Amino acid sequence: MEAIQYEEFGGPEVLRLREVDDPHAGPGQVRLRVVAAAVNPYDHKIRSGSLQGVFTTPLPQVPGVEAAGVVDEVGAGVTHLAVGDEAFGFTDTGGYAPYALATVVVRKPDGLSFEEAAALPTSAETAQRALGLLHLEAGETILVHGASGSVGSAAVQMALSRGARVIGTASAARHPALRALGVTPVAYGDGLVARVRAVAPDGVDAVLDTAGKGAIPDSIELRGGTAERIVTIADPDAARYGVVYTSKAERSVDQLAAHARLAAEGRLRIPVGEVLPLAQAPRAHADSEQGSVSGKIVLKL
Template sequence: MKAVVLERFGGPEELRLSDVDAPEPGPGQVRVRVRAAGVNPFDGKVRSGAMEALFTTELPTVLGLEVAGEVDAVGPGVTGVAEGDAVFGFADGGGYAEQALLSTFAPKPEGLGWEQAVALPLAGETADRVLRQLGVRAGETLLVHGAAGAVGTIAVQLAVAAGARVVGTAGPDNQEHVAALGATPTTYGPGLVERVRELAPEGVDAVFDVAGRGALPDSIELRGGTDRIVTIADPAAGQWGIPFSGESQRDAGRLAELAELAARGGLVVAIAATFPLADAAEAHRVSGAGHVRGKLVLTV
């Protein structure tokens, strides 16, 4: 099968389409013929080697944390799913490929497209996990850095649905998008502390850093300390005494709930752009440039 392989850390050009052996499903796994694979900023940080300070990646490797596709093989002990079923979930061992393994997955509703389905696993799990970690409650004000991206878009909607007020940072072109999600938008960059204080004079109760673009010092100033600040994207978190939340808590039942909600139109899933599998390097270039509105997806 074809897969996008990373043999050494570096820029997007290190991602190369290669022939590799198709994986075989083990106990608890299914194999799918991939129709869509999610591209995340996290993938770019792994590719560049920036995440080596937090965990080690053995090379060569196939990147990609989430896929959607049709089941073509079922491993031992798996029930309730058959060959040909449309599913989506978290990739085991890399999703930038024609075939991939999954052990945490859910049925794809008929009314949900492949691209929309593959935008849910990482963003939904991450948003749920960090909002719980921050203890965001109704009536509180949450600041989200990177509110227009795939994770930010879901986090804003879930926090608003829980009764929180959200201030979301985004690029100038994404201000209307963030407002449409139910947040109060503002821009990145110098003067952020003053802008947020003007928008939320009562203060900020919690901060969710999705962007990882050096916003932690401003976040600490706004909070008056490091309490109730979490980043999923800034490798410098430890230098500031901020927790880096990266250990996923994968729940197939929650995936199914989010998919049904999105299929009914109750959850906006924004797709920024799609790329053929062979153009994974270009997808990484677009992701690395920032200010992406929603999800970048590889199609197979």
């Protein structure tokens, strides 16, 4: 099969179409005929080599941690999926390919497109993990930095479903979409503390930073000078401020199935901002790194 692969670390230009062996499902796995694969910051961080100090990535590598498609091979021990099922989840072998193996994978809801399904797993898992660390309860107010991004969007929808009030930072162009979800939008940048206090005079109970753009000092001020109940997924300076930084994924079939149910009910959708053919993976990575696209970038096969 012809897949996107890189044989060395570097910029988006190292991504090339290569002929690679077809994978086959082992115990506990299914093989997906991939229809759509999402592009994540995690993908280009690994491709650049910047995570080599954290864990070793063998080369050559097919990128892509989440995908959606049709099950065409089932390994021993798999009972919740069958050949022909439309499914989505986290890939074991890389989603930028016609076929990918997956262990944490569930049936795709009928009302969810393949592109929307491919965009869901990582954002939903990250948002749930971060909100779990914040112990958010109904009636509380949470500030979400980067509320219009893929993880931010998942987090605000989950927080709203828990009965919380959500204030979200985003550029002015993205405020209407946030209001449509039920979020109180504010512009980020200088003067953020005053703007948040204007809409939340009683303060905020928790803060989730999905943007990583130096928002921690303002977040601490808005929390009354404490780093408690502030979580970031994007700011490596978190420890210096005593703020919790979370990065280790906690993936399970049960959790993914719960997210699929929320999506089926219309309570959890990740915005898809750009759909490109597989061969344009270098452009997809460049666009993702520049942050020039509102919503998740998806490769379509």
